[in-house]
Amino acid sequence: MRPFSYTRARTLTDASQTVSDDRAMAIAGGTNLLDLMKLQVETPSQLADINRVGFAEIEDTDDGGLSIGALATNTETAVHPRVRADYPVLSRAILAGATQQLRNKATNGGNLCQRTRCYYFTNIDQPCNKREPGSGCGAIDGIAKLHAILGTSDQCIATYPGDMAVALSALDAQVQIATSDGGSRTVPVRDFHCLPGDTPWRENVLEPGEIITAITLPAPVGGTQLYRKVRERSSYAFALVSVAAIVELEDGRFSRADLAFGGVAHKPWHDPRVADALIGKAPSPELFDRAADILLEDAQGFGENDFKIPLARRTLHAVLEQAVEEAS
């Protein structure tokens, strides 16, 4: 860990000003940032503690949706009565992540910004284009079991590891951002995280000085909502593959099929063509396979993670089968 100075921001403006300096970082729950600082993966010279700036409420929005404060904890969010009643996929996704202790500390804003779990990223004595641009990618010819099968680049094949954002992507939630000039902007969750491309160090669209203030959920969407996370142990493990699903049937045919996938890409993966393939059709294993074909059309494995391609297909089957069963 490098020495750093610490300031407790009283207001959003304070915080925003501090983090405009690109050697400064915001700290919320600290469950990701502090670990990375100890490993010297992150080396901010200054930390702005944003835990006292507000934005911890969970409140109804005018259009019947829900605004979830960036500084509300994962636990508060998952157990909130409206989240449980109207957005069960979100509650389930959060509860599938990390552990109770971590969720008690982890904030929603921090969760969206959590860094990849690539083994080479967290070891500063190994090459990694994300951590040290131009140093090479340790994972591509190394141990890549956790790595991406969709949207990779020759620079980086890491995944976004989180669960919550996968559900938010299925729900088409919006990220509310305070900009450094005192204004604000809104970015759909589906556009918040980036693909690695030639800029693997860039994981999301936040600009220096920007702070997430809230995540807004649309008016309740109903449907059967499921979150399925496949993992190597039954808790406290990141997803090999996960699927968030909001599914509805009318007259035995899909009328809604909002699906997002975790553990497969540098961002929660949402491919609108999957819903297009399903909507208006009657569920069948063949249909699910067609949807999987579309989803995985460009999928590419790196040896160790080849299994994710059939696993994603099978998990999609499992989720759709369960959703259809629960919906009818």
Place this chain on the structure above:
Amino acid sequence: MTVHFKQDKPDESNRLDDMRQGVIGKALPRVEGLAKVTGTATYAAEYSIDNCAEGVLVTSTITRGEVTSIDRDAALAMPGVIAVIDDPRLTTRAAQGTADEAPQQKPKTVCYWGQPIALVVAETFEQARDATKHLAIEYRVEEGAPLDPNTVEPEEQEDETVHQGDLAHAMSEATHSVDVTYTTRGHASAAMEPHAAIAQWDGDKLTVYASLQMLNYNISELADALDMEEGDIRLVSRFVGGGFGSKLGISEEAVAASIAAKELGRPVRVVMSRQQVFQCIMRRSETTQRLRLCTDANGTLTGFGHEALVSNLPGEEFAEPVLQSSHFLYGGENRELMLKVARIHRMTAGSVRAPGEAVGMPALEAAMDVLAEEVGIDPVELRLKNIPEKNPEEGLPFSSHKLAECLRQGAEAFGWDRGPRKPRQTREGEWWVGTGMASAARVHNVSEAKARVTLKPDGTALVETDMTDIGTGTYTILSQIAGEMLGLSPDRVLVDLGDTRHPRGPGSGGSWGAASIGSAVYVACQAIREELASRLDVEEAELDLSDGKAGSGESIVDLLDGKDLAREGYYEPGDIADDYTASGFGAFFAQVRVNRFTGEARVDRMLGAFGFGRVLNHKTARSQCLGGITWSIGVALTEALEFDPRDGHLVNPDLAEYHVPVHRDVPDLDVIMVEERDPAASPIQAKGIGELGMCGGAAAIANAIYNASGARVFDFPMTPDRVLAAMPD
């Protein structure tokens, strides 16, 4: 006064059963439990010592070569940084268990990625840790270090080799045969408490507070590393937050702290980071194991073959003793056993809980399941049929043998269905559900041990030895043994462990702790009883002691006449080890579900039935079994060290990515302890318990995965990717 007892013949007298206090075997809670859960038990790093400086190990970023220079100027200019130490006496590996001499030193010679090469000392831990990253280190790299055990010509461990009869011929003649190859991945001990030491000098005398399992060996290993006399060293390890083999030998931080403290003239603490514990202590070797088993038409083994390939660094003597129980568990007159070790440059391979059987038994017992299917016989029946009368290789009798009873009692309690077995018979929603079983075996070891027992005029007793309690219950069982023998309630027996000022114990390892140190305490107590008997003018055998009184009513205190009555017990295993094969045995039964879409396997319930001689405390013994079964779940489903193919570094060196089972992976576990007194195992008829619970359990799970889903997986751990790859459509 030291009383020496060497066990040369079986002891059927079962003296402990004649005693009157009635505390032996009782499920007493651990005496140090409250201190631990309230945070008042002081672990190695937690001693508060004035003026203590903080050291952090610097580790190599190459796999093989030489450190040619360390530019320390930048680091030394940093605030708080006191010294950069690269003394040639620094050790670069942990000593193997019972090594009794210093491990590899000369830190400039690098043999694996992540090897300690220097120590930075600063006023604070954070300063030292940061400074380690500011050293400019130059290396001369020796390219081409072999990293993959399958690409080098391995060395045969000749003392393990058995060629008996003609296995190839037996295989070709047999009615039924299987020839299958399994792999297991490396494992880490993953103890909660990281390796830590504080060293403090008083002139030429050194005291080290450390987290170690075997002070009796560690003191000579440290003395050898520092070129000192043992008598000038004191080691203290009162509480050890888990060891599981990783703390058997002196490790790098203890030697480094000692050298630094001397050089700087002030105490120095060195605590390893979690990543360092993973990367530079011990790994269990990965294994490749070929099993060849063949039977006659009835399922009686006619041939038994087990060959294993393991790995270690060049120069290390330890080779994962995969075949240990294979030598005697089952019959079969044609036998071929062979262990080979590949020399590769991953970190040191050494003992991790149940070295050998932890991985050898799962492969053997999974192969036995394939064989049972081939023969068309119930897997329990197959085992029962093949229990040998005596050791099939050496011809020695067994000291005591409870496998059949464990199989029968376990099957009964589990509700094992002896009907025909076919995979994929039960489905609950997305999950295939099935059952599997396996035998357990783990060789019994004992080691010489000394303990001093003092009966005090205040009516209490004191037990002193440098034996450690690594969380297993040693404090508690010794208070029970002494209490039973001396007629005292265990809460009147103070047990003082983990300090080399006391008589040498056996150390905690190889499951030999309880039987060995328990026997030393027994011998000491027996001598005290004889003295008391003579003071009472009765035969020792007639001495009835309970609650501080003799049977005739005299108070023990009155017999002491205001003085301590002390005896040192010295127990030595003796020749009996050459006359018998001694082993713990058991059986595992598991019900497992396998998700038909995702290949995830989860254990629904699991039972272990074990025979390991006299149970000294039913609670601590059961806890050992529960822990062992939990490790079995890890071996079966989740635990695997992953090494980079290019430089051999461990890529998952923390508890987030090295997956030990979590609570949700561990269902309700049942433990049956089969009544047994092993007269040849030890004078207290106890055998080793700590490791047996994980010796074969993973196969019960693997066999249940097959029974549930039809996926015959040959690679442990059976993660979803592997189960899916083997699952029929």
